[in-house]
Amino acid sequence: MPRKYQLSIRTIFIRKIILVWFCLSATCAWTRVLLRWTLPSVPPAATTGIGDLVVSWEASDLIRKAHDQGYRVYAEIQIHNAANMPRNKIRNELAGLILNPGDSQQSQIDNALRELRSAYKELPLLVLDTKAKQPQMKGQLVIKKDGVLQVSSPTAQPWIDSNLALMRFDQALRPAQTPLYEFKWQSGASEQPQDPDIQDYLLAIAEAGAFHADLILDLSQKFQSDLLQHNQAAWDALNQLKRYLDFFRRIAAKNLKAEANIGVIADTHQNSYEPVNLLARHNIQFAILEPSDLSPQTFQKFGILVFFAMPDERNAKAIADFASKGGTVVLADSHGSYPWHSAPSAPTSDHAVSYSVGKGRIIELSEPVIDPETFAQDVRRLMEKDKVLISLWNALTTIAVPYRVSDGPEKIVELVNYAEDPLQVQVQIKGFFSSIRYETPERDCCESLTSVQRDGFTEFVIPSLRIAGRVYLAGKSNTVSPAGR
Amino acid sequence: MRWNKRLGAVLICASASAFIGLASVQAYESQNSFVYKKKYVMGTIFEIATYAETPAQGSNGIDQAFREIVRLDDLMSDYKDESALSRLNRSVHLQPESVPDDLYRVIDESLYYSRLSDGKFDITVRPLVNLWKAANRGGRAPSLIDQEKLRACVGYQTVELLPPNRIKLRSSCLQIDLGAIGKGYALDRAAVVLRSCGISRALLNAGGSTILAMGAPPGQAAWPVDLRDPSNSLHPQVRLRDNSISTSEQTPPSLLSKEVTGHIIDPANGLPLKTDFAVSVIAKTATASDALSTTLLLLGPEKGQELVKIVPDMAAIWISADGRSEMASSGPQILLPNAHQGLTRSFTARPNDIH
Numbered sequence: 001m002p003r004k005y006q007l008s009i010r011t012i013f014i015r016k017i018i019l020v021w022f023c024l025s026a027t028c029a030w031t032r033v034l035l036r037w038t039l040p041s042v043p044p045a046a047t048t049g050i051g052d053l054v055v056s057w058e059a060s061d062l063i064r065k066a067h068d069q070g071y072r073v074y075a076e077i078q079i080h081n082a083a084n085m086p087r088n089k090i091r092n093e094l095a096g097l098i099l100n101p102g103d104s105q106q107s108q109i110d111n112a113l114r115e116l117r118s119a120y121k122e123l124p125l126l127v128l129d130t131k132a133k134q135p136q137m138k139g140q141l142v143i144k145k146d147g148v149l150q151v152s153s154p155t156a157q158p159w160i161d162s163n164l165a166l167m168r169f170d171q172a173l174r175p176a177q178t179p180l181y182e183f184k185w186q187s188g189a190s191e192q193p194q195d196p197d198i199q200d201y202l203l204a205i206a207e208a209g210a211f212h213a214d215l216i217l218d219l220s221q222k223f224q225s226d227l228l229q230h231n232q233a234a235w236d237a238l239n240q241l242k243r244y245l246d247f248f249r250r251i252a253a254k255n256l257k258a259e260a261n262i263g264v265i266a267d268t269h270q271n272s273y274e275p276v277n278l279l280a281r282h283n284i285q286f287a288i289l290e291p292s293d294l295s296p297q298t299f300q301k302f303g304i305l306v307f308f309a310m311p312d313e314r315n316a317k318a319i320a321d322f323a324s325k326g327g328t329v330v331l332a333d334s335h336g337s338y339p340w341h342s343a344p345s346a347p348t349s350d351h352a353v354s355y356s357v358g359k360g361r362i363i364e365l366s367e368p369v370i371d372p373e374t375f376a377q378d379v380r381r382l383m384e385k386d387k388v389l390i391s392l393w394n395a396l397t398t399i400a401v402p403y404r405v406s407d408g409p410e411k412i413v414e415l416v417n418y419a420e421d422p423l424q425v426q427v428q429i430k431g432f433f434s435s436i437r438y439e440t441p442e443r444d445c446c447e448s449l450t451s452v453q454r455d456g457f458t459e460f461v462i463p464s465l466r467i468a469g470r471v472y473l474a475g476k477s478n479t480v481s482p483a484g485r
Numbered sequence: 486m487r488w489n490k491r492l493g494a495v496l497i498c499a500s501a502s503a504f505i506g507l508a509s510v511q512a513y514e515s516q517n518s519f520v521y522k523k524k525y526v527m528g529t530i531f532e533i534a535t536y537a538e539t540p541a542q543g544s545n546g547i548d549q550a551f552r553e554i555v556r557l558d559d560l561m562s563d564y565k566d567e568s569a570l571s572r573l574n575r576s577v578h579l580q581p582e583s584v585p586d587d588l589y590r591v592i593d594e595s596l597y598y599s600r601l602s603d604g605k606f607d608i609t610v611r612p613l614v615n616l617w618k619a620a621n622r623g624g625r626a627p628s629l630i631d632q633e634k635l636r637a638c639v640g641y642q643t644v645e646l647l648p649p650n651r652i653k654l655r656s657s658c659l660q661i662d663l664g665a666i667g668k669g670y671a672l673d674r675a676a677v678v679l680r681s682c683g684i685s686r687a688l689l690n691a692g693g694s695t696i697l698a699m700g701a702p703p704g705q706a707a708w709p710v711d712l713r714d715p716s717n718s719l720h721p722q723v724r725l726r727d728n729s730i731s732t733s734e735q736t737p738p739s740l741l742s743k744e745v746t747g748h749i750i751d752p753a754n755g756l757p758l759k760t761d762f763a764v765s766v767i768a769k770t771a772t773a774s775d776a777l778s779t780t781l782l783l784l785g786p787e788k789g790q791e792l793v794k795i796v797p798d799m800a801a802i803w804i805s806a807d808g809r810s811e812m813a814s815s816g817p818q819i820l821l822p823n824a825h826q827g828l829t830r831s832f833t834a835r836p837n838d839i840h
Contacts, residue, residue, distance in 0.1 A: 139523045139532040140693045159530070330741065352741045363741055371737055378741040381622065394564055397525045419525035 045070030067093035082112035096124035172288035206468035209248030210414035247441035256403035260287035272308035278376035324358025393426035529692030546682035550675035599641035611662035669775025698725035716808035731778035734763035786811035
C-alpha cells in the first residue's frame with residue numbers, strides 16, 4: 001500500500017475520532033434552520049415564534065439581549081478568534097458555539113475545536129461549512145466590470161445551484177455532525193446588490209429540509225429592520241418562513257434513511273465534486289463512501305460503484321467481488337494495475353476500457369472526468385432500467401430525495417423546485433405503492449394522488465410543486481403519516 | 486382574425502401600463518431602470534433584462550412577456566398532452582385540422598426554412614429522434630428495419646397548410662416537433678409584448694441557445710454577447726442590436742461508451758449527425774436564428790456558407806473543439822479577438838449576392 005495512502009487513512013481515522021468526540025453533544029436528528037441576526041436589537045422570541053438565532057461571538061451585548069428575549073443563542077466564532085476566547089464568558093446565555101473555519105486546513109480546525117472544547121466544556125459545538133452556494137435557478141446574463149449586461153458562454157443546459165452534493169460529502173466525511181452550512185446571497189444579473197426576497201428564503205429552507213441538513217440563514221439587514229419597525233409585509237414574510245420551518249419540523253421524529261443505489265467512493269472533494277454535483281442534479285441517488293469504510297457488505301445495496309479514489313489492494317478485491325456478482329464499477333482517472341486486468345476487455349470509448357468480470361463489468365476511465373454533465377448521463381445509462389430508484393419528467397429544476405422509513409417498505413420523497421414557480425411534475429418511483437399522499441407547506445396534509453403501477457414502478461403526477469413538496473408512499477395496508485398527527 | 490391573441494396580450498400590457506401611469510412613449514431616452522427576471526418554461530430558463538423608465542414598467546413588461554411565452558408553450562409543447570400541438574399530432578391524420586393562429590404561423594415559418602434548406606431543417610423528424618433517444622437509453626443501435634420504417638414517416642412536404650388556420654398531415658404516421666424553432670418564435674412574440682409596454686431596450690435569452698436583442702443598453706451601441714467556443718481559444722463575440730443569435734451543437738460524446746449518439750438527427754439519412762463543430766447564427770429574428778442554427782449545423786460550413794449568401798442580415802460561425810473555424814456573413818460582423826492569421830476562413834456576402 002502506498003505510504004501516502006496509509007497516512008491518509010490514519011489521518012481520516014484520527015479526524016473522525018476527534019469530530020465524534022467534539023461534536024457528540026451537537027448531533028441533531030432533524031433539520032434546524034438558525035437565523036443569523038446582526039442588528040443591535042431583536043424582537044422577542046414570543047412574537048417572532050423563532051427559537052434559534054446565530055449571533056457573532058463579538059456581539060456580546062446582542063447575545064445577552066437575544067437570550068433575554070427568549071432565544072436559544074448560538075455564538076459564531078471565526079477560527080482566528082478561537083485560540084483567544086476568554087474562558088466561560090457569557091456561557092449561561094449560550095445554547096451552543098459554531099466554529100466558522102473559513103478556508104482553514106483540517107488540522108487548524110481540529111486545533112480550534114480543542115481550544116473551544118477546553119474553554120466551553122458543556123456547550124454543543126458545531127462546525128460550519130462555508131462552501132455552500134445560494135440555492136437558485138441560474139441564468140446566464142451577467143454584468144461585466146464596465147457595467148454592460150452580457151451573456152456569457154451560451155450553452156443549451158439550464159442550470160441550478162444546489163447544495164446536495166456538498167451535504168452528501170459532509171455527511172460522509174463528518175458523520176458525527178448533521179451538516180451545517182451557510183451561503184452568501186448573490187446579486188444575480190443586477191448591477192446593484194439586491195436583497196433576497198421571500199421566495200429565496202423559502203427555497204433555502206426547503207433545500208436544507210429536503211437534504212436533512214442544518215442551515216444558518218442570513219436575514220438581510222432590511223428584513224431585520226422591517227421586523228423591528230413592525231412592518232406588516234416583513235411579518236407576513238416571517239410567517240411564511242415559519243410555515244416552511246414547521247413543514248420540515250413535522251418530519252423530525254421519523255427515522256429516515258436516504259435511498260441510494262450508487263456508491264461514490266471519494267476521500268476529498270478534489271476531482272470528484274463536480275461529477276457528484278451533476279449526479280445530484282440529474283436525480284441519480286448516490287451515497288458517498290470513504291475508502292477506509294469499504295467492505296463487500298458495504299456494497300450490497302448498490303448496483304453501481306463509482307471510484308474517484310484510487311483503490312488499495314483490499315478495495316480492489318472488494319471491487320472484483322462486487323463485479324463478479326453482477327455489479328458495475330467505474331474507476332475515474334484509473335492508472336493502477338488490478339487483478340481484473342487479466343479478464344476479457346474491450347475499449348468502450350477513446351478513454352475507457354471495460355473488463356468483463358463474472359456477471360458484471362469494471363470500466364476504467366484513463367483520465368479525470370472532464371465533462372461532468374456527460375459523465376452523469378453516462379452513469380444513468382449504466383443503470384439497468386429496473387434498478388432506477390426515481391425518475392422525474394418536466395422537472396429539470398427539481399431535485400427529489402427519496403427516503404425509506406425505518407427500513408420498512410414505506411417511503412417519503414422530498415422535492416425541491418429551484419424555479420420557485422409552480423410545476424406539474426411526473427414521478428416514477430421503484431416499488432408498488434397504493435397510497436400516495438402529497439403535502440406542501442402552503443397546503444395542509446394531504447392530497448391523495450392517483451397512481452399507476454407498471455413494470456415494478458409506481459407512477460403519479462404531482463399537481464403543483466412551487467418550492468417544497470413531500471410525498472408519502474405506502475402499500476395498501478399501510479400509510480405513512482407526518483409525526484404528531 | 487389571425488393575431489387576435491397577440492393583440493390581446495398587447496392590449497393587456499398597454500392597459501396595465503396606463504393603469505400604473507407609465508405609458509409614456511416619449512421618454513425612451515430616459516430608460517435607465519434595470520430590471521431582470523428569469524423563468525423556467527419550455528424546459529429551459531428564459532431570462533429577460535430590460536432598461537425601462539421605471540422599475541415598475543420593466544417588471545410589468547417582463548411579467549407580460551413571460552405570460553406570452555407560457556401561453557405559447559401551452560400551444561407548442563409536445564410534452565403537454567393538452568397542447569394544441571399534441572392534439573394535432575394525435576388527431577386523425579389525412580384530414581384538415583383547425584389549429585390556433587400561432588401554431589399555424591410557426592409551422593408555416595418552419596416549412597419556409599425546410600424549403601430554404603432543401604429539407605435539412607424538418608419539423609417532422611421527431612419519430613427518428615425518438616427512435617435514437619430510446620436506443621441511447623437502452624445502449625443499442627436501432628435496427629435498419631426500424632430506421633427505414635420511421636424514415637417513411639418523415640418529410641416536411643407532407644405537411645399541408647390550408648389558410649387561414651387549417652393543417653393537413655398527409656401521412657398517417659407524421660409527428661411534428663417544434664423544438665428547433667419554438668423557443669425562437671416565443672422570443673419574437675415576447676419582444677412584441679415588451680414593445681407594447683413601451684420597452685425598447687431588452688435582452689431576451691432562451692436557455693443560452695437563442696438570444697434576442699432589442700435596441701441597446703443606455704449609452705451603448707449594442708449588446709455584447711460571447712459566443713459558444715468549444716475550443717476555448719477564439720473567444721468570438723457579436724454586438725447585437727435588434728437581431729438575434731442562436732447556437733447549436735451535437736451532444737458531446739459519451740465518456741464511457743461509443744454506442745451513445747447525439748440528439749440532432751439528419752433528416753436526409755435518418756442518422757445522428759456526426760460533427761465536432763458548434764455553430765452560432767445571427768439573424769434578424771429569433772425564429773430565423775433558432776431554425777437556421779440547427780440547419781447550418783446539419784449543412785456544415787461548406788454548404789452552410791452558400792445558405793448564408795441568400796439570407797439577408799445573417800452571419801454564422803462554425804468552431805470545432807480543436808480550434809478550426811469558418812465564418813460567413815451577409816451583414817452582421819462576428820468579432821474574433823484571438824483568431825490567428827490563416828486559422829479562420831471567412832466569407833462576406835457582397836450586396837449582389839443577396840437575393
